[in-house]
Amino acid sequence: MSKLIPLSEAISKFMQDGESLYAAGFTHLIPFAAGHEIIRQGKRDLELARATPDLIYDQMVAAGCAKKITFSYMGNPGVGSLRIVRGAIERGEIEWEEYSHFGMISCLQAGAAGLPFMPIMPTGATDLEKANSRIKRVVDPYSGNELIAVPALNPDVAIIHVQRADINGNSHLWGIIGEQKEAAFAAEKVIVTAEEIVDESVIRSDPNRTLIPGFIVDAVCHVPHACHPSYAQGYYDRDNAFYMGWDEISKSQESVQSWLDEWVYGTRDHAEYWEKLGKEKHKNLEVEELLSAPINYGKY
C-alpha cells in the first residue's frame, strides 16, 4: 500500500501543533523543505529537537513555530553563531534543553532501542548536569561507580530526508548518516522525504543500504533538492554561501521576516523555491558522478 503523498499533505496530516519533532540529519540531508512547509502551514508550539539546530530550526524559531528547543550544539556550522535561537535563549523567549552531542544522541539511541535511558561514561564536566535536571546518574552494578544517564527521547514526529526510497518508505541513505536511523526508530510517526522515488527492486538490490524499513514509515514524499542549503551526498553540494549569507540575514528580525516572506511564504512549495534559486545556483551546486564499486549478493 503506497505511502507516497505530497509533502504538504504529510505535514498537515502527521505534524500537529504542540507536538515534538526531530528533523534528522547531522550536517547532511537536513530536511529544509519539510521545515519550510511547517512554517508555511503556521504550526505552533512545537518542541524542536536536533543535535545541531542549524539554519532549519533558526528559521522555524524565527517564524514562531517553536515553544522549546533541545540541542547539543547551537551554532551555524563553519560560520559562527545561530543568531535567532541564540537571541531567543538570551532573552528568555524560548524553553531549551541541552546535552553534549553524545548525550543527545544517546537520548535518541535509548528511544530507538526501547530503553528508558542510556548510560554514558563520566566526563568530569558537571556544570551542564547541574543545569539540566534530565541528566541523572546511574550506578554501574559491576564496579559500583557512578555513570551519567540520559533519558530516552521519543519525538512524536521524525522527518528524515533520504537519497532514495520506494513508495512504501524503504529508504537508502549514504554519506554522513548521523542519527537518521535512531530518530526514525525513536519517533512515533515518521515522514520520509526523498531525492528519488525508486522501484522496490532498487532497494532490494542492496538491503544493507536500507537504514529505514518502510513499515515504520507513515508518509513518503518525493522532494528533490529538499536539503538546500544543506546537501545530499551525490546529488548536490552544500550551499556555503547561503550559510554565510544567513549570518547577515539573521542579524535583524526585519531581514529574516523579509527572507521568510520571499522564500517560504512566497513560494507554493519546494519545487518553486528551488526554481527561484535560479539556474546559476543550480549549476554551482551540481556535482560530478563518483560511483561506488558494486558488490555481489549472489543468486541463491
Add this chain to the structure above:
Amino acid sequence: MSKLIPLSEAISKFMQDGESLYAAGFTHLIPFAAGHEIIRQGKRDLELARATPDLIYDQMVAAGCAKKITFSYMGNPGVGSLRIVRGAIERGEIEWEEYSHFGMISCLQAGAAGLPFMPIMPTGATDLEKANSRIKRVVDPYSGNELIAVPALNPDVAIIHVQRADINGNSHLWGIIGEQKEAAFAAEKVIVTAEEIVDESVIRSDPNRTLIPGFIVDAVCHVPHACHPSYAQGYYDRDNAFYMGWDEISKSQESVQSWLDEWVYGTRDHAEYWEKLGKEKHKNLEVEELLSAPINYGKY
C-alpha cells in the same frame, strides 16, 4: 604499513593460550579457517565466546582448545543439537556462561562502546538470571523500575571474516552483519580474514560499507573460502550437507577425531582443506552473480 600476513602467523602471534576469543559471524561469515588454524597450532585453555558456538566451536572444543564457552544458543543451526559442546557441559567438563541472544550481543555492545554494562528491558524470565551471577539488575533513574544489566565483554581477540579488505584492514562486509562490528571494537586484538584483498581505492569508493576501520585491526589474512561450511554472501553457498553430516560425525569422539585428523591436522592450511573438498563440492557451492545497484558519492 601493511598488516597482511599469513593466517598461521596471525594466529601464532596474536592468539595466546588462556586468552578469550570472539570468532564473530551470526550464521554468516563464520571464520572456520581461523578456527582450524587454532586447532592445528594446539592452542589451549581458550575462553570461547560466540552467540551461536556453531560447528566452529564444536570442533575447537572437540580438539581440546577450550576451557570455557560463553553462548546464547548452543545448537547446530537448522539441524539440531551441538553434540560436542552439549556433551562437555552435560558431563561438567567445561565451564560455561549463558545469555539470551540480546543479552550476549548487549555484552559485546557494551564492550564496543567502552561502557561497563548495557541495560535490557525486563523479560519476565528470571531462571537464567538466577543461574548466571554475571546478569544483574540496574535501576532506571527515571522511573525507578529495575532493568536487567549485562556486563561488557571485551575479548582478548576477535576474529572477523570479511568479503573484502585492503592490506591495512579496512573491511567491507555485507549480507548478514550480526555482530562483527561490535566484536571488533570490543576486542583488544583484531584478526581479519578476507575473501579478497582489494586496493584501498575499492574501499574508499564506498566508505559506508566499511564496518571495520583498519586502525583497530592487528592482522589481515587473505583466506578465500574461509567460511566453509558456513558461507560468504555473494562468494559461495552454505554447505548444508556438511552441517547435517556433522550431526553424524559428532556422535562419537572417534569419528570426530578421525575427521579432525583428516581435515584439520591432515591439511597444511585452508587452501589445502578447500582443495581437498573437491571440484564437485566447489561447484555445488558456487553462486551466480547478483550485483547491487551502484550509488553516487559525487566528486566534491
Add this chain to the structure above:
Amino acid sequence: MTSTFSSAELMIVNSARMLRDGDVVFVGVGQPNLACNLAKRTHAPNLTMIYEAGVIGAEPSRLPLSIGDPTLVSGALSICSMYDIFANYLQRGNVDVGFLGGAQIDRFGNINATVIGNNGYAHPKVRLPGSGGAELISAWANRCYIMTPHQKRRFPEKVDFITSAGFLNGRSERDATGVRGGGPLAIITDLGLLEPDENGELTLTALHPERTAEAAIENTGWDLQVAADLKSTEPPSDEELRILYDELDPDGLYLKRA
C-alpha cells in the same frame, strides 16, 4: 485411524490463520516460516517477515534451511545488525507476532528450551540449546504463538526451567513483571488449539477435524480444562494445501505428502 490431514498440515495452516494482514512477524525457519509464507499468499499479503539474523522483508527464492540462509538476504528489503534487530525492532515494540517452540511448555505457557532434569541448571540431565531469541520474543512481541506437537512429555504441569516467560504462575504475575508483550495467545498443536483463560491457564478451545478432546487431555501433563464452547477448526482448504506443497515446499523438506 488414518487422518485426512497430517499433523504438520494442521499446525501450519492453523498458525497461518492466526496472522493478520499488515502484521510484522519475527519468524524462524521450518514450520513457522511455512505458516507465514502461507498467510502472505492467502489473506495477509502485507505481512512483513523479520528474521533474528537481522533480515527484514526477505523474498527467498528457495526454502531457507537456517535462519541465516543466504537466500533470505539476496533481494531482502533491509538488513541490520543483531543488536538493532533485538533493540530497535523487538525491544522497541515494532514486532506484532512471534512464533515460539520448545522442549517443554507448561500450564501457563512458560517455555523451557534450556535444561531437562531435576538436578538444576548446573547439572543438566539433558542440555538443550538455550534461549537464543526466545526469551525476548516471548517478552516483547505483541502476540506470541507456540507451535508444537501435542505430547505429554512436552506439556508438563511445570517446566524444569523457564527460558521464556508465558504467564509464569498466572496472568497477574506476568503483568507485574512489566514486560511489554501480551504473552502467548494460542498454542497450535496437531490436535487443536490451547488458549489462555482469564488467569492465563492454557485450556482447550478448539479441535482440528477428526481430533478428540480425550486425545488432547490424555496427551497433556496437567488437568487440561476444555472450553464450554469448544470449537472446531476449519479443515485446511485445497488452496492452502496446494500452496504448501506446490509452491512453498515442493521438495518435501518439511512436509511429507500423506
Add this chain to the structure above:
Amino acid sequence: MTSTFSSAELMIVNSARMLRDGDVVFVGVGQPNLACNLAKRTHAPNLTMIYEAGVIGAEPSRLPLSIGDPTLVSGALSICSMYDIFANYLQRGNVDVGFLGGAQIDRFGNINATVIGNNGYAHPKVRLPGSGGAELISAWANRCYIMTPHQKRRFPEKVDFITSAGFLNGRSERDATGVRGGGPLAIITDLGLLEPDENGELTLTALHPERTAEAAIENTGWDLQVAADLKSTEPPSDEELRILYDELDPDGLYLKRA
C-alpha cells in the same frame, strides 16, 4: 613591530608538531584541520583523521568548510553513525588526540563554550553554541591540545561554566572523576606554549620566535607562571609554510599571507 610569522602560522605549525606518526586524531575544521594535514604531509604520514560527523580517514580534494562537508565523505575510508563515532571511537578509547578551542580557558585548562556572564546558565549574558563534541573529547581522548589566540579575555582565572573538563581545580580532582583521557597536554597560542605542571596548572613553557614572556603574562588572566627552563619553539620551516600555503589553503580561506 612586524613579526616574521603570523599568529595562525605559529599556532598551526606548532600544533602539527604535537602529533605523532600513527596518531588517531579527532579533528574539526579550520586551523586544527590544517595542523593535522600538515603533520600528515611531514612527519606523521600514518595519521588517521576522524571527524565527529562520523567520517574516518578522509582525503578531501578541497579544504572542508564544515565538519559535514561532502568532500570529507567521497573517498573516505569509513563512515559510521554519530552514536558509533562517540561510543566506539571516543568513549572506547580509540582516539589518541583531540583538538579543542573555546571562548574561555582557565588556569587549569577547563574550557567554557556554553555561557558568558555572572547570572548563571539560565540567564546567559552571551549564549555560546555549547558543547557539541567538546565535553567528550576533553574527557576521553588520550591527549588533548587547545589552540587559541593568547588574549586576556580568553584566559580568565576561572571559566564562567565548565563545558569541557581540564584539570578542574587541580590534577587530583580530574583523576578522581575517573575519566579515561589524560586531559590537556598543551595550549598552543600565538605567543607560545602553556603546559600543565604537576598540579595541572597551565604554565608558560615555550615562546615562539620574537614573542616575549611579558606579553604572555600580560595577556593571561591569572598569575601566569613561567617555567624555569623556558624554551623557544623552532620557527616554522620554509617547507611547512610552503605546504600550508601552496597545498593546503591555496585560496587563503584560513591563512592570509603576510
